[in-house]
Amino acid sequence: MPVSPLAPAAFPDLPVIDGVRFATAMAGVKYKNRTDVMLAELAEGSTIAGVFTRSATRSANVLDCQAKNGKTQAGRAAIIVNSGNSNAFTGGRGVEAVDALCAGVAEQMGIDADRVFTSSTGVIGEPLPYERITAKIGELVDNLDPVGIAPAAKAIMTTDTFPKGASTTITVDGKPVKIAGIAKGSGMIAPDMATMLVYIFTDAKIGYDALQQALSQLTDRTFNCITVDSDTSTSDTLLIGATGASGVDVTGNDDFVAALHDVMLDLSHQVVRDGEGASKFVEITVTGAQDDQDAFKVAMATANSPLVKTAIAGEDANWGRVVMAVGKSGAYADRDKLSIRFGDIVVAENGWRAPNYSEDDASAYMKNQNLVIGVDLGLGSGKATVWTCDLTYEYIRINADYRS
Amino acid sequence: MPVSPLAPAAFPDLPVIDGVRFATAMAGVKYKNRTDVMLAELAEGSTIAGVFTRSATRSANVLDCQAKNGKTQAGRAAIIVNSGNSNAFTGGRGVEAVDALCAGVAEQMGIDADRVFTSSTGVIGEPLPYERITAKIGELVDNLDPVGIAPAAKAIMTTDTFPKGASTTITVDGKPVKIAGIAKGSGMIAPDMATMLVYIFTDAKIGYDALQQALSQLTDRTFNCITVDSDTSTSDTLLIGATGASGVDVTGNDDFVAALHDVMLDLSHQVVRDGEGASKFVEITVTGAQDDQDAFKVAMATANSPLVKTAIAGEDANWGRVVMAVGKSGAYADRDKLSIRFGDIVVAENGWRAPNYSEDDASAYMKNQNLVIGVDLGLGSGKATVWTCDLTYEYIRINADYRS
Numbered sequence: 001m002p003v004s005p006l007a008p009a010a011f012p013d014l015p016v017i018d019g020v021r022f023a024t025a026m027a028g029v030k031y032k033n034r035t036d037v038m039l040a041e042l043a044e045g046s047t048i049a050g051v052f053t054r055s056a057t058r059s060a061n062v063l064d065c066q067a068k069n070g071k072t073q074a075g076r077a078a079i080i081v082n083s084g085n086s087n088a089f090t091g092g093r094g095v096e097a098v099d100a101l102c103a104g105v106a107e108q109m110g111i112d113a114d115r116v117f118t119s120s121t122g123v124i125g126e127p128l129p130y131e132r133i134t135a136k137i138g139e140l141v142d143n144l145d146p147v148g149i150a151p152a153a154k155a156i157m158t159t160d161t162f163p164k165g166a167s168t169t170i171t172v173d174g175k176p177v178k179i180a181g182i183a184k185g186s187g188m189i190a191p192d193m194a195t196m197l198v199y200i201f202t203d204a205k206i207g208y209d210a211l212q213q214a215l216s217q218l219t220d221r222t223f224n225c226i227t228v229d230s231d232t233s234t235s236d237t238l239l240i241g242a243t244g245a246s247g248v249d250v251t252g253n254d255d256f257v258a259a260l261h262d263v264m265l266d267l268s269h270q271v272v273r274d275g276e277g278a279s280k281f282v283e284i285t286v287t288g289a290q291d292d293q294d295a296f297k298v299a300m301a302t303a304n305s306p307l308v309k310t311a312i313a314g315e316d317a318n319w320g321r322v323v324m325a326v327g328k329s330g331a332y333a334d335r336d337k338l339s340i341r342f343g344d345i346v347v348a349e350n351g352w353r354a355p356n357y358s359e360d361d362a363s364a365y366m367k368n369q370n371l372v373i374g375v376d377l378g379l380g381s382g383k384a385t386v387w388t389c390d391l392t393y394e395y396i397r398i399n400a401d402y403r404s
Numbered sequence: 405m406p407v408s409p410l411a412p413a414a415f416p417d418l419p420v421i422d423g424v425r426f427a428t429a430m431a432g433v434k435y436k437n438r439t440d441v442m443l444a445e446l447a448e449g450s451t452i453a454g455v456f457t458r459s460a461t462r463s464a465n466v467l468d469c470q471a472k473n474g475k476t477q478a479g480r481a482a483i484i485v486n487s488g489n490s491n492a493f494t495g496g497r498g499v500e501a502v503d504a505l506c507a508g509v510a511e512q513m514g515i516d517a518d519r520v521f522t523s524s525t526g527v528i529g530e531p532l533p534y535e536r537i538t539a540k541i542g543e544l545v546d547n548l549d550p551v552g553i554a555p556a557a558k559a560i561m562t563t564d565t566f567p568k569g570a571s572t573t574i575t576v577d578g579k580p581v582k583i584a585g586i587a588k589g590s591g592m593i594a595p596d597m598a599t600m601l602v603y604i605f606t607d608a609k610i611g612y613d614a615l616q617q618a619l620s621q622l623t624d625r626t627f628n629c630i631t632v633d634s635d636t637s638t639s640d641t642l643l644i645g646a647t648g649a650s651g652v653d654v655t656g657n658d659d660f661v662a663a664l665h666d667v668m669l670d671l672s673h674q675v676v677r678d679g680e681g682a683s684k685f686v687e688i689t690v691t692g693a694q695d696d697q698d699a700f701k702v703a704m705a706t707a708n709s710p711l712v713k714t715a716i717a718g719e720d721a722n723w724g725r726v727v728m729a730v731g732k733s734g735a736y737a738d739r740d741k742l743s744i745r746f747g748d749i750v751v752a753e754n755g756w757r758a759p760n761y762s763e764d765d766a767s768a769y770m771k772n773q774n775l776v777i778g779v780d781l782g783l784g785s786g787k788a789t790v791w792t793c794d795l796t797y798e799y800i801r802i803n804a805d806y807r808s
Contacts (some may be wrong), residue, residue, distance in 0.1 A: 057731030057739045066504055089727045089739065091756030187711065229710045230634075231725075232732035282642025306633045306710070306795075308590065309801055320528025321635075325495045327461030328636035335461045335493065352495030353529055376572030392712075393800050399711055400718030400796070 006281050006369065006389070007162040012148050014167045014180040017201040019022075019243025021147030024155040025136040027172065029129060030084030030122060031072035035155035039140040040199065041109065042077040042241040044392040048117070049212040051219045052075055053236035059087050060094030061118045062237055064102070068114050070208055078105050079239055080133070080140075081156050081201060083184070087120035087128040097130040100242035104134040108141050119197050119237045121184060122158050149345035156197055159398065160186045160274050161300040166266035170259045172248045177201075178206045178389035179259055181240075183267040187276040187399065189231060198223070198238040198267055200260070205244035211252045214260060215240055222264040225296075228275035229395070230304040270389045277394030280312050283372045289382030294331035296384040298375060301329035307389035310373065317362030319347040326375060337378030342366065408590075410773065410793070411566040411679035411683050415466035418553050418571045418584040421646025423447035426552030428559040429540040433533060434488030434526060439559035441537055443544040444603065445513065446481040451506040452521070452615040456621045457640035460741050463491050464498030465522045466641055468506070474612055481519040482509050483603060483643055484537075484544075485560050487588070492533040492638040493657040497600050501534040507540040512545050523601050523641045525588060553605075557586040560601055563802065564590050564678050567770075574663045576652045581608045583663055586646075587671040591633060591803065592679040602627070602642040602662070602671055609648035614655045619644055626668040629790040632679035633799070634708040641720035664719060676791045681798030683773075684716050686791065690779045693786030698735035700788040704777055705733035713795035716775065721753040722768030730779060741782030746770065 020042055024035040042048065051071045052062050080101055087094050098118055106113040120128060153163035167180035181200035215238070223238065240260075250256035273281055284302050289295035302308055302325040311318035319340050326333050336351035343365045346354045365371070424446055428439040454473045456466050484505055486602050491498050497601045502522055510517040524532060548626040552583065557567035571584035584606035619642070627642065644664075654660035678687055693699035706712055715722035723744050730737050740755035750758045769775070 016688045030459050031617070048586035053731075055728070055731030056735070056737040057727045057742070070507075089724060089752065089756065091740065091754060093756065124727055125752065126724075126755075231709050231711045231728060234728055235733055281467065289626070307635045310800055310803035313800065320490075320493060320530075323528055324459070324635060324638055327457075327459030327638050329460070331460070332660065336462070348493065350495060352493065352497065355533075381511070389457070391800065392804070393797050396714055396717065396795065396797050396800060399714035400720070 001161050001200045003161045004274045004278055006278055008270065011150055012165050014165050015169060015178045016146050016241060017178055018179050018203045018245030019046060020201045020241065021146050022152045023140040023143040023145060024151045025140050027082065027107065027132045027136045028169050029082050030130055037136060037140065038152040038155040040079040040152065041144050043243050043245065044076050046077055046241050046243045047073050047206055047208050047211050048077055048241050049208060049215050049237060050237065050239040051216055053233060055232055055234050055251055057089060057234050058206035059120065059235050060098045061087055061120050062235060064098045064104060065117050065237060068117065070212065071114050073113065073208055076109065076111045077241065078109055078111060079198060081119040082107050082133055083156050083158050084122040085120055085128045086122050086124050086185055086235045087205065088124045090125065090127050093127045097128040098131050100134055104137045108137045116322055117239055118131030119235065121156065121197055121235050124234060124314065149180060149182060156184040158184065159276060160184050160272055164267055164270040166263045168259045168262050170255050171336045172250055172253055172255060175246060175248045177246050177248050177250060178202060179263050181263050181267050183271055185271040185383050186274040191229065193217045200240040202242045202264060204242050204250040204256055205246065205248055206250050211240060213226035214257050214308065217262045222261065222268045226268045226272050227303050228272060228388065251302050269387055272389050275389035276398045277392040279392055280390040281370045282312060282389060283385060284374065284388065285385045286381060287376045287383045288376040288378045290332050290380045291382040293383055296330040297329045298326050298383045299386040301325045302373065302375065303315040303386050303388035306391055313390040313392045315364050315366040317342060317347065317359065320374060322375065331364055332379065333377055334379060339376045339378065341374035343372050354371065405567050407565045408678045408682055410682055415554055416569050416571060418569050419573060419582045420474050421582055421584050421647060422607045422672055423450060424605045424645065425548035426549035426556040427544040427552050428552065428555045429544050429551060431486065431536045431540045433486050433536055436747060439545065439555065440487045441540060442485050442556040442559040443484040444556065445548050447647050448480050448647065449617050449648045450481055451477050451610055452481055452613050452629065452643060452648045453612060453619050454641065454643040455501045455620055455636060459636055461493060461638050461672050463639045464502045464522060465491055465524050466639060468502045469521050469641060472521065475518050475618065476516065477612055478516065479519055480513065480515045481645065482515060482804055483521045484509050484524040486537055487562050488526040489524055489530055489532045490526050490528050490639045492528045494529065494531050497531045501532040502580055504534050504538055508541045508558045511618040512541045520609060521643055523639065523640050524599055525560065526636060541556050541668050552588060553584060558713050561691040562588065563680060566678055568671055568674040570667045572663045572666050574659050576654060576657055576659060579650060580650050581650050581654060583608060583650050583658065583667050585667050585671050587675055589675040590678040592777040594672065601691050604644040604667060606646045607650035608646050608654040608660055609652055610654050611648065613648055615644060618661050622668050626665065627671045627782035629788065629793050630676050631704065631707050632676060673791060679793035680802045681796040682793030683796055685774050686716060687776045687789060688792065689776065691787045691790045692735050692780040692784060694781045694784045696788055699786040701733045701735040702730050703788045703790040705729045706779065707790050707792035708778065710795055717794040719753065719770040719794045721746060721763065721770050726777060726779065736783065738783065743780045744781065745778035749778050
């Protein structure tokens with residue numbers, strides 16, 4: 001698989017988060033000759049929070065994580081993740097696999113099984129050969145390393161064409177607080193409360209309730225605002241671990257929330273930029289809606305429309321399809337108050353093509369790799385922004401030609 | 405454009421409906437060297453009813469039809485339809501175009517403008533050069549012919565690869581009652597209360613209220629149960645004209661409703677069979693849901709899932725993606741009560757792959773052109789059936805490579 005044309009130039013230089021160590025291994029769950037398991041250890045005193053898919057058919061791993069989320073913050077914690085098999089829709093075998101992984105990590109690390117979180121990503125409905133993973137736990141524990149986050153980002157990839165990482169450092173009370181995260185995901189991307197697999201680490205000191213609240217709120221503005229193909233994964237999981245190693249308590253600190261937002265937004269955009277077959281990165285901004293919910297409906301209807309997405313792939317300034325998407329969204333709209341922009345170019349307003357509309361200008365704009373489509377409903381102050389990619393031959397090839 | 409591989413062998417031999425005459429013309433609205441306008445005249449005494457898109461950005465034609473629907477059944481009536489331009493999102497110019505078409509037909513046919521219904525289909529947002537059509541009204545009126553329904557089916561085509569027609573004849577009180585209809589549509593197909601352009605004619609005698617009620621109910625079981633690409637047209641219109649020429653009053657007659665259902669279902673399936681790029685016709689049947697609404701949600705989530713549709717295109721028995729679609733649908737589902745069938749093959753049950761599952765059998769089944777995917781939620785008696793097609797390279801080519 002060639003790397004997405006929308007990929008960042010290089011994997012970022014992520015800072016070491018004190019209190020977190022990583023290891024990876026080649027367990028051969030499905031892929032050969034590459035790492036497919038990562039283990040993260042979080043030091044005693046770490047707070048862990050998470051958000052998860054709302055899919056009614058979510059995996060045994062997700063159900064287990066949800067049951068443990070917020071239960072205890074005592075002692076060290078661990079996150080173990082495999083790629084190649086999602087352990088979703090595997091019935092009692094799925095629960096057995098999760099229990100075996102948690103028991104194995106808990107025993108070999110000497111921690112409480114309630115502090116072990118698991119994720120699996122890959123094909124749905126195949127039994128997870130978890131023995132291949134438990135056989136590697138000893139090796140993983142031996143290799144735990146504070147600088148191992150970049151290899152961890154690689155080990156969790158499936159159809160991803162590049163590993164995804166983002167970080168930021170802020171100063172609170174004169175002391176640095178660091179946040180670093182990694183993510184995987186490129187297809188089955190239309191998160192509902194969380195997305196794909198995302199792991200974020202910080203040395204901030206913060207209690208569970210405050211951390212969970214920030215995470216849930218920010219998810220609605222980041223990962224819940226992206227879509228590749230309107231399909232929602234059975235395995236979406238975002239976990240954050242705050243080790244407190246900086247000694248800085250960020251409870252109620254707005255700068256920390258803003259910094260966490262930046263890392264989450266960066267990672268969510270990287271997921272779109274690795275959207276299966278993507279050749280364009282598209283921001284859709286809706287303003288002037290009756291309320292924010294209506295704005296979000298219009299933005300997502302546009303972002304998920306196959307006709308809009310294929311027009312973008314074809315570099316066709318086919319704004320009529322945006323009109324269609326507004327119309328089908330279910331949001332209140334008045335055709336004659338609607339205006340549409342491609343970048344800075346007003347293509348339609350007052351219920352018709354803009355008087356100065358130039359097809360040549362609009363077509364030239366569509367040749368850009370990063371596009372902004374603006375829709376103003378002219379009704380109120382509701383607004384929303386979402387991010388998506390185009391729909392190309394390559395998406396069909398990836399998803400029609402082999403089982404992923 | 406080659407004809408869809410799912411097309412019927414030939415256009416059906418539609419019966420003459422007494423009281424209806426057709427004409428077509430080459431107005432050159434957009435297409436050259438082909439008919440692009442059809443006119444239908446309905447004799448005095450005809451009842452006309454309709455259902456229309458609920459899109460918030462519906463065209464001036466749809467708004468005009470909705471205003472006239474049920475207003476008067478006095479005198480002769482007319483339906484004039486052009487292809488090549490949808491007259492949607494054309495502001496005041498759109499209203500002007502509809503008014504000009506209605507005035508022209510009313511004047512030259514000597515009928516009430518409230519009995520003239522118009523539809524336009526094609527590109528969105530371009531002004532309709534209606535003068536090209538009004539210039540042809542005289543020729544159309546002169547050429548009205550009771551046997552002209554087949555050419556009419558051709559004149560309304562846009563990206564359709566074959567004309568669509570269906571008919572049935574039933575006996576009521578010892579006398580024959582005929583129903584014949586035509587339809588167009590192949591992309592932007594996810595109807596909401598109506599679909600595409602559909603015109604049905606019958607010589608039955610029936611009042612407006614009874615006809616409208618039957619039409620609305622049947623639409624929910626036929627055209628509202630199909631999807632090609634989840635996108636809803638701005639122009640969807642279904643009009644039915646009952647001339648009463650058979651002398652048979654079918655008010656309250658269940659056989660007539662059943663016969664009308666058959667014609668509508670046949671036409672709706674033909675629209676799916678001409679879905680852009682379609683190579684497989686897929687029926688999705690959901691049973692065992694808490695209620696019919698939940699069943700419909702699951703069926704449509706499956707039918708609209710790009711990952712399910714590309715797997716079908718690739719002849720991949722990827723039932724894990726059906727599990728995913730059930731999960732994201734928003735319907736209540738219990739993973740461990742769910743079962744999935746491809747044709748007669750049980751692929752998953754009790755929250756896991758079926759014990760006798762054979763990948764070879766399932767893969768062999770997927771090579772069929774007509775597929776049935778069955779989902780049983782194991783919860784209640786709610787059920788729904790919808791029809792769709794696969795998502796292929798050809799869909800991308802059609803929609804990315806030129807403006808339709």
